[in-house]
Amino acid sequence: MLVYSQKSFLIVDDFSDFRSSVRSMLRELGVRDVDTADCGEQALRMCAQKRYDFILHDFHLGDGKKNGQQTLEDLMVDKLISHECVFIMVTAESSQAVVLSALEHEPDAYLTKPFNRIGLAQRLEKLVQRKTLLKPILQALDRGKPAEVLTACENLCRQDQRFAPLCLRYRANALRDLNRYEDLERFLKAILSSRATPWAYAALGALLFKRGQIGQAQGIYEQALKAFPLMPGLYDGLADVLTATGETKRAQSVLEEAVRLSPLAVRRQMLLGKLALGNEDFDGASRAYRQAVSQGQHSRFKDPESNLGLAQALISKNGGGGMDARTRVEINSALSEVAKEYTDDQGLQVRARLMKATSLIKAGDPETAAKLTEQAMARIEGMDQFFSAEAALLVATQLQQLGQDAASNGILKNCVEVYGDDPAVMKNIATLTDDPTILGGGNEAVDLNRQGVRSYQAGNLGGALDLFRRALVLQPKNISIALNTTQALLRLAGDTPTAAVLEECRACLSRVAGIPESDARYERYRKLHIRAFGG
Amino acid sequence: MSEDKQGLDFSTVIASTVHDMKNSLAMLMQTHSQWLARLPEAQRSGSELGVMEHEFAHLNGMLVQLLGLYKLGVNQLPMCPGYHELDDFIEAQLAAHQDVLSHRDLLASYRIDTVNPLGFFDRELIGSVVSNILNNAIRYAGHALLITVSEEDDQLLLSVNDDGPGYPLQMLERQSDYVQGINPSSGSTGLGLYFAARIAALHERDGLQGRIEIGNGGPLGGGVFRLYLP
Numbered sequence: 001m002l003v004y005s006q007k008s009f010l011i012v013d014d015f016s017d018f019r020s021s022v023r024s025m026l027r028e029l030g031v032r033d034v035d036t037a038d039c040g041e042q043a044l045r046m047c048a049q050k051r052y053d054f055i056l057h058d059f060h061l062g063d064g065k066k067n068g069q070q071t072l073e074d075l076m077v078d079k080l081i082s083h084e085c086v087f088i089m090v091t092a093e094s095s096q097a098v099v100l101s102a103l104e105h106e107p108d109a110y111l112t113k114p115f116n117r118i119g120l121a122q123r124l125e126k127l128v129q130r131k132t133l134l135k136p137i138l139q140a141l142d143r144g145k146p147a148e149v150l151t152a153c154e155n156l157c158r159q160d161q162r163f164a165p166l167c168l169r170y171r172a173n174a175l176r177d178l179n180r181y182e183d184l185e186r187f188l189k190a191i192l193s194s195r196a197t198p199w200a201y202a203a204l205g206a207l208l209f210k211r212g213q214i215g216q217a218q219g220i221y222e223q224a225l226k227a228f229p230l231m232p233g234l235y236d237g238l239a240d241v242l243t244a245t246g247e248t249k250r251a252q253s254v255l256e257e258a259v260r261l262s263p264l265a266v267r268r269q270m271l272l273g274k275l276a277l278g279n280e281d282f283d284g285a286s287r288a289y290r291q292a293v294s295q296g297q298h299s300r301f302k303d304p305e306s307n308l309g310l311a312q313a314l315i316s317k318n319g320g321g322g323m324d325a326r327t328r329v330e331i332n333s334a335l336s337e338v339a340k341e342y343t344d345d346q347g348l349q350v351r352a353r354l355m356k357a358t359s360l361i362k363a364g365d366p367e368t369a370a371k372l373t374e375q376a377m378a379r380i381e382g383m384d385q386f387f388s389a390e391a392a393l394l395v396a397t398q399l400q401q402l403g404q405d406a407a408s409n410g411i412l413k414n415c416v417e418v419y420g421d422d423p424a425v426m427k428n429i430a431t432l433t434d435d436p437t438i439l440g441g442g443n444e445a446v447d448l449n450r451q452g453v454r455s456y457q458a459g460n461l462g463g464a465l466d467l468f469r470r471a472l473v474l475q476p477k478n479i480s481i482a483l484n485t486t487q488a489l490l491r492l493a494g495d496t497p498t499a500a501v502l503e504e505c506r507a508c509l510s511r512v513a514g515i516p517e518s519d520a521r522y523e524r525y526r527k528l529h530i531r532a533f534g535g
Numbered sequence: 536m537s538e539d540k541q542g543l544d545f546s547t548v549i550a551s552t553v554h555d556m557k558n559s560l561a562m563l564m565q566t567h568s569q570w571l572a573r574l575p576e577a578q579r580s581g582s583e584l585g586v587m588e589h590e591f592a593h594l595n596g597m598l599v600q601l602l603g604l605y606k607l608g609v610n611q612l613p614m615c616p617g618y619h620e621l622d623d624f625i626e627a628q629l630a631a632h633q634d635v636l637s638h639r640d641l642l643a644s645y646r647i648d649t650v651n652p653l654g655f656f657d658r659e660l661i662g663s664v665v666s667n668i669l670n671n672a673i674r675y676a677g678h679a680l681l682i683t684v685s686e687e688d689d690q691l692l693l694s695v696n697d698d699g700p701g702y703p704l705q706m707l708e709r710q711s712d713y714v715q716g717i718n719p720s721s722g723s724t725g726l727g728l729y730f731a732a733r734i735a736a737l738h739e740r741d742g743l744q745g746r747i748e749i750g751n752g753g754p755l756g757g758g759v760f761r762l763y764l765p
Binding site: 018113122165197229 | 562566572595602
């Protein structure tokens with residue numbers, strides 16, 4: 001029997017009877033340090049204060065509350081528990097919980113209610129044994145060193161090859177984190193050819209998708225769903241693939257299937273809302289966004305885009321006609337939440353106001369709508385943050401609908417300057433305007449930038465810098481050109497850039513300081529920023 | 536009879552009621568054991584207690600099985616296989632039944648004769664099958680139970696043995712009927728075999744499906760339940 005007297009336990013359950021029952025079982029096992037919580041939020045706060053060795057968490061803590069899987073995700077992502085902590089998911093009925101965790105963060109064990117002291121003791125003892133066996137791997141995970149995880153796995157497998165299957169997932173995740181994609185692909189394919197598991201399918205699908213092998217990724221997901229048709233996460237992957245290939249109708253129905261299997265998923269509902277909105281299924285879009293908004297209240301994945309999406313879907317649903325009182329209340333509350341909770345986000349504030357104005361026109365109050373639109377446009381003038389390309393297009397569309405063509409064109413012109421080197425963005429802009437001065441506005445700079453990239457890749461750094469500089473004069477707010485110029489400058493300057501070089505870098509970066517954090521290039525911007533401005 | 540389509544879908548009603556029943560039973564069992572723990576040692580034994588605990592476990596097993604069968608029927612029984620330590624798995628099953636075993640004064644043991652300490656299966660599903668079979672074996676066993684795990688033709692073979700009178704001959708002869716769900720009305724044992732066979736068959740490798748088998752004899756001379764997992 002293990003000695004538990006020095007170990008700390010946390011019991012999370014909404015039934016006080018159950019908490020006291022488990023507490024007394026633990027006391028009988030010699031445990032002294034037992035804390036309890038009645039919801040996931042409280043558990044998170046407690047874990048932020050104290051390091052627990054064991055957590056027994058009930059899966060279903062009531063409707064509208066975080067479930068055990070969500071708490072576990074938060075604990076892992078926010079690094080509130082060590083990988084050495086034993087996390088046991090307590091379930092009334094295990095199947096649902098297993099399905100939800102199968103693809104990402106898995107608890108160490110499930111314990112189905114009812115259980116007795118002997119059953120609990122047996123699980124604890126065995127789990128401690130396993131954690132001890134895997135200790136070097138878990139410690140490497142805590143340090144965030146994937147290379148050390150791999151070494152630890154190799155050592156364990158060398159010690160006893162029979163335990164190799166316990167390392168599979170750790171190894172796959174480490175290879176992914178090390179960007180060793182070819183090794184990872186080989187590794188996952190070997191796993192699937194011997195013993196197929198849902199997580200291995202999902203990992204391979206995601207890898208192929210990330211590397212642009214869309215067709216193959218689709219094949220993997222379809223094969224996976226034949227074997228495991230009840231795993232919602234696999235539907236998510238397939239929907240991503242279908243969205244990328246433009247099959248948005250099919251993507252929507254695939255996600256609907258996933259939502260049917262597992263409705264409690266904020267990101268999934270939000271994505272479904274977006275797809276449905278794009279497919280002009282306004283009923284479906286409102287349903288999904290409504291779920292995303294309400295579930296988001298308790299989730300780390302809360303996202304104001306869902307509120308804006310919900311308002312958009314409800315407005316579009318009511319086509320030409322007026323709006324009933326209930327719909328207006330729903331739109332108002334969705335939008336006021338954005339206005340109140342994201343006061344520092346200029347872009348969101350503008351978008352919430354424009355959305356409100358659009359809804360007011362539908363509702364028959366053009367005066368207030370006009371005032372709100374004025375306000376929003378004044379805010380756009382003062383913005384130093386860039387809209388993401390997607391948001392810019394939405395705002396431009398909305399301004400057009402509100403009869404503000406000049407302002408709409410202004411947004412589009414700005415969007416061409418900032419994102420004009422991205423053909424996908426240009427294609428979308430072309431659906432909103434035929435104006436050649438807007439559409440062609442960035443051509444020359446984009447062309448110079450393209451030549452610059454070619455020179456840079458060919459090793460002609462001086463020539464590249466010259467081309468980038470010329471492009472930048474034409475479009476100083478283009479993110480790609482600004483980053484390319486900075487990178488070329490720093491590369492040419494070597495380890496000790498002169499003050500003049502640093503000055504030029506800073507000027508480049510300052511003009512694109514509005515880059516949204518959601519932009520794929522944000523990380524690159526940040527790194528260059530550190531080099532130009534110091535840490 | 537009216538053809539009112541507004542009527543309740545009875546299987547869904549049963550499923551959701553069973554779900555609540557299961558929660559309620561769990562609370563009952565948990566409270567019962569807490570209450571027992573407060574009784575003086577002398578009162579914490581007796582054959583009534585054994586009966587109660589066995590029937591608790593039996594009820595719980597039936598409810599789990601009923602939910603499982605419902606989900607199988609509507610193609611909603613999720614399957615998520617993985618590698619599990621065999622000794623841990625068997626120990627957990629026996630621990631869950633420990634109270635009943637000790638009150639019935641049954642000696643339960645297990646033996647694992649596999650090269651590999653890990654098996655590949657859905658722990659929850661196979662767990663519910665083994666739990667039901669154990670309940671059944673406990674009902675008929677005289678003094679002892681034995682779980683063995685071995686390998687046969689590259690498959691994992693899990694068997695539950697008891698020293699009771701064994702399965703009735705008629706049942707052995709017609710076991711394929713039970714497995715196929717023909718005449719499942721013959722009590723919980725028959726339904727249990729059907730459930731076990733369906734769960735076993737969900738485990739598939741290279742076209743080979745898992746299966747079950749019942750017989751008499753074995754190391755303890757009583758009933759033997761065998762579960763083959765590819």
